[in-house]
Amino acid sequence: MxxxxxxxxxxxxxxxxxxxxxxxxxxxxxxxxxxxxxxxxxxxxxxxxxxxxxxxxxxxxxxxxxxxxxxxxxxxxxxxxxxxxxxxxxxxxxxxxxxxxxxxxxxxxxxxxxxxxxxxxxxxxxxxxxxxxxxxxxxxxxxxxxxxxxxxxxxxxxxEAHAGRMPVHVVSFGFKYGVPVDADMVFDVRFLPNPHYIDELRPFTGEDEPVYDYVMQWPATQQFIAKAEEMLDFLLPEYQREGKSHLVIGIGCTGGKHRSVAIARHVAEHLRQKADVELSHRDKGREG
CATH class of the missing domain: 3.40.50.300 (P-loop containing nucleotide triphosphate hydrolases)
Structure with a gap:
């Protein structure tokens, strides 16, 4: 060969x-x-x-x-x-x-x-x-x-060689700081209820369980995640067959601290079943 x-x-x-x-x-x-x-x-x-x-x-x-x-x-x-x-x-x-x-x-x-x-x-x-x-x-x-x-x-x-599994980078971000320039696809989750307006949640991020649970509790969140992950399950093998070597998925909310971080966590965990996933939160620390 x-x-x-x-x-x-x-x-x-x-x-x-x-x-x-x-x-x-x-x-x-x-x-x-x-x-x-x-x-x-x-x-x-x-x-x-x-x-x-x-x-x-x-x-x-x-x-x-x-x-x-x-x-x-x-x-x-x-x-x-x-x-x-x-x-x-x-x-x-x-x-x-x-x-x-x-x-x-x-x-x-x-x-x-x-x-x-x-x-x-x-x-x-x-x-x-x-x-x-x-x-x-x-x-x-x-x-x-x-x-x-x-x-x-x-x-x-x-x-770097990855034993046939596609490298996927899931990155949360805030639209107020700009869309990641290397994103292959972007999901906008600004339609979800914003923890920023809940006083006891504002200091935390989507990595903290109170914020994560708040974001995940809404029916709209569950519907969005189901549809987004179903689409990604379809797209990943299609991208691999087309020859794409790496996929960057951007998930954005207003400031990149609460909603996008929580959704990115969930999506990354789901994709780890079928890809080599890296998760990062670009703007998580920008707001107090």
């Missing part, structure tokens, strides 16, 4: 975390090559396939530092996607302007795209130049609010 070569091409905004991401991929067994011109990627992959003790996982990082050598990236990606001897995933790391500015000021490094221009102008130019690449990406990860450890965990969950 021929083993398909797993290939990850990592790109994105300068300062969005590509170095950390490459370290994470290397930790889970990828042979990593940084700043390789895209036109050379097929040649190196051919060498990898024919090498003694041939590699099974290869990751490339490239960005606009390569100048004109970066331009063939999308053409190269399409070429690799068409090959039957490998699985190719294009990952785009992004972050908002404020985060990128802060990271550059903390590191005291110049922006590689235009080191003589203002930092904000360089970031804007880079974002415009990368619009088509971002649109073509299989996975977009927003690292704005991610600690280094969280980004590493995210990539590990997506690309």
């Amino acid at each position: 021929t083993v398909r070569l797993e290939t990850v091409i990592l790109t994105g905004m300068s300062g969005a975390g590509k170095s950390v991401a490459m370290q994470a991929l290397e930790d889970i067994g990828f042979f990593c090559v940084d700043n390789l011109p895209p036109a050379l990627m097929p040649r190196l992959l051919d060498m990898a396939e024919h090498a003694s003790g041939s590699l099974s996982k290869v990751a490339f990082a490239c960005d606009l530092r390569g100048g004109a050598l970066f331009e063939p990236l999308l053409t190269t990606v399409e070429e690799l996607r068409s090959r039957k001897d490998m699985d190719t995933t294009l990952v785009f790391l992004d972050a908002n302007e404020a985060t990128l500015v802060r990271r550059y000021k903390e590191s005291r490094r110049r922006h590689p795209l235009s080191p003589t221009a203002r930092l904000t102008e360089s970031i804007t130019q880079e974002r415009i130049a990368l619009e088509a690449v971002r649109a073509a990406a299989d996975i977009v990860i927003d690292t704005s609010d991610m600690a280094t450890s969280v980004l590493k965990k995210e990539l590990t969950s997506r690309f």
Whole structure:
């Protein structure tokens, strides 16, 4: 049986975390090559396939530092996607302007795209130049609010072997803080009664049993959960057959503290019967 070569091409905004991401991929067994011109990627992959003790996982990082050598990236990606001897995933790391500015000021490094221009102008130019690449990406990860450890965990969950079970990330969030940029599907539970307006429940979260029990007691909650989980039971094997490698399910309420946390708990526990599930609560601690 021929083993398909797993290939990850990592790109994105300068300062969005590509170095950390490459370290994470290397930790889970990828042979990593940084700043390789895209036109050379097929040649190196051919060498990898024919090498003694041939590699099974290869990751490339490239960005606009390569100048004109970066331009063939999308053409190269399409070429690799068409090959039957490998699985190719294009990952785009992004972050908002404020985060990128802060990271550059903390590191005291110049922006590689235009080191003589203002930092904000360089970031804007880079974002415009990368619009088509971002649109073509299989996975977009927003690292704005991610600690280094969280980004590493995210990539590990997506690309580490999982014995045929689909990795699923269930994340609760607050709509007031924005929808998770990498969510594949989003459930809005703001229609449920809100524990925020119950004085004795307000300080707690959906991880605490009084709030969890309050959210779960309503007939509308039970109907919603039954329908949502029935749909997910149908979708998971369909996504796997289609070739999807990872699923992110967002469950949102207003502040991300009560209702979404409780529902995410229930959904995650249900899905653990058939998938490798990670549960996180993005905004649980933002409100007092």
